[in-house]
Amino acid sequence: MSTPPLSTLPIRRLTPRDLSACADLSEDRGWPREEHKWGLLLAAGRGYGIDDPGGGLVAACVVTEYGSRYRPDLCGIGMVLVAQRHARQGVGRRLMRHVVAERGVTPLTLYATPYGRPLYEELGFKVTGSSEMVLGRFAAGGPPSPVGTRPATGEDLAALVRLDEEVFGADRTHVITRLPAFADQVRIAEEGGRIIGYAAAWPNMDTHVVGPLIARDTETAKALVASLAAHTDRPLRTDVDVRHEDLLAWLKEHGLSTVGVNAVMTYGIPDLPGDWTRRFAPVTVAAG
DSSP states (O other): OOOOOGGGSOEEEEOGGGHHHHHHHHHHTTSOOOHHHHHHHHHHSEEEEEEOTTSSEEEEEEEEEEEOSSSEEEEEEEEEEEOGGGTTSSHHHHHHHHHHHHHTTSOEEEEEOTTTHHHHHHTTOEEEEEEEEEEEOOOOOSSOOSSEEEEOOGGGHHHHHHHHHHHHSSOOHHHHTTHHHHOSEEEEEEETTEEEEEEEEEEETTEEEEEEEEESSHHHHHHHHHHHHTTOSSOEEEEEETTOHHHHHHHHHTTOEEEEEEEEEEESSSSOSSOTTTEEEOSOGGGO
């Protein structure tokens, strides 16, 4: 039996049942399997994929909607992957065109690697910023922070959701309320009984990824990262908006090193909503 052309294979919605196939696709492209992250994205977002008649997936991506369920304010696109055996045959372009068309007038955003950026530019995405990925074992030291932090509790969740929407610029309750189960740590910074920042550290292979990281200022962000680092023996990884130069310099002074830079791209809006001065790192670049 002949194999149908790739251009005729249908694009379908993925579900959490496709988690293993998505992880297999990541592994096929030389990425970590990242099943924990795929689980969050498929639960909180909308996955799209093309089945391979020979088994597995030809391609996949995930779209995470923010704002109203019926009329999102913003959609983040991530995990755009095409199986190695089907690379450079227009599959990724077709999948992305489908996603862009289905979103209509809803603004889009994504983090692009140097490899993927040309395709996104071809589709009309514009570079509006960049993030620097840093990784390493955090080395504690220096004067103690004047900013107090503590573990978040269930009673903090409503306040965290409100702060997050204020800073992010769109409601992402469906993501933030999943953090207690997804992350190994969620910590908050307080001043006078008021929450002025929060951060999570979630497991990804042999590291803990710091994200989201939202803070009133750089000193608060530093206190949150240091408090997360004090409660893990894993290396830390995070993706920091390059405009936060002081935080990046401090992280490098404490043992982390740059391992990559991604372009922040948008479609349909000139820049991301919200307050970038308090938005230091995303939950994950895969969720926009």
